[in-house]
Amino acid sequence: MRSHLNTLLFWGTFSSVTFQNAVLDCGTMKTDEFPSPRLHSETNAVMKGQNVSLFCSHENKSLQITYSLFWRDKYLRTQNGTEEPVIFYLDISEAADSGPYKCKAEVLQCAKYSREFSFTIVDPVTAPVLSVSVTQTETERHITLHCLSVNGSLPISYTFFEKDVTISPAISKDRREPAEFNVTRKNSGEEEEYRCEARNSLPNHTKDSQPVTVTPTGKAMRDNVPKDRGEGGIYANISNNQADEASVPDVESRQCVSTARDGAGDSQEIHYATPMFREVAPTEQEACSDYKTGYVYSELAF
DSSP: OHHHHHHHHHHHHHHHHHHHHHHTOTTTSOTTTSOOOEEEOSOSEEOTTEEEEEEEEOSOOSSOEEEEEEETTEEEEEEEESSSOEEEEEEEOSGGGGOOEEEEEEETTEEEEOOOBOOEEOOOOOOOEEEEEEEEOSSEEEEEEEEEOSSSOSOEEEEEEETTEEOSOOEEESSSOOEEEEEEEEOOSOOEEEEEEEEOSSTTOEEEOOOEEEOTTSOEEETTOOSSOOOOSOOOOOOOOOTTOTTSTTOOOOOOEEEEEOTTSOEEEEEOOOOEEEEOOOOGGGOOTTOOTTOOOEEEEO
16 A cells, blocks of 8 residues: 555656656747747936946746856856846946846756836936026016036926026927027016026936026126136026116116036026116207207216
């Protein structure tokens, strides 16, 4: 009796091993029983010097699978896994490290390769420069906002804010040119603060401009602007056209601030004085042979 049971146990074990080997034979196995593995990452946009993770997984969760990672045709390393994907950690230090990569899933004599995967190396955006132009009437203030990041891989998306409130949709630019957004506000006598945000395909990597405050008189002031910086680069003129200046004909009152960007990436403002005019009576010395009646002489004071 015992001998008969031992014989049955032997043949059962032998049959089970034989059946498993038959199932795992790539020549007889169906494709859906052992398909190719999947190689992916949480993002394909990376920058140089970034540490990244590659995940290699398989649909069959019941097998003990050996995963091997390859860069181009070069073998890198091997890990074992079952239900959870295996993770390969990489350092992207130069353009060649972007790939292509592929992983191999292997069980006994059966091996399948994933599709190739490559990263896209992207340069991060730099802090954008916000330029503001203002045109005022008696009742309204018309504001044009320009935002530009001079570095960073394209396309770049720009979003405008009034303080911490979003006031524009994301404006995408495929060329190195500023995004523009127009705002109209009633003359409330209060200051308004604006800023803009730049981002490209790098996840969780955005840059904000320095805020610009528009005063009730229409002059724009940039907060925390470094001093003693050279001029050059990008300029923005902020103008203030008052409708009630009609008392002085042919004279336009203008307030301007020029913002400049230097080689170090910092910004500065150049403030221009607003001309103040007052009427004075013409004198004999001012008269000349071609003097025309109706001219009004004014002194220009700063």
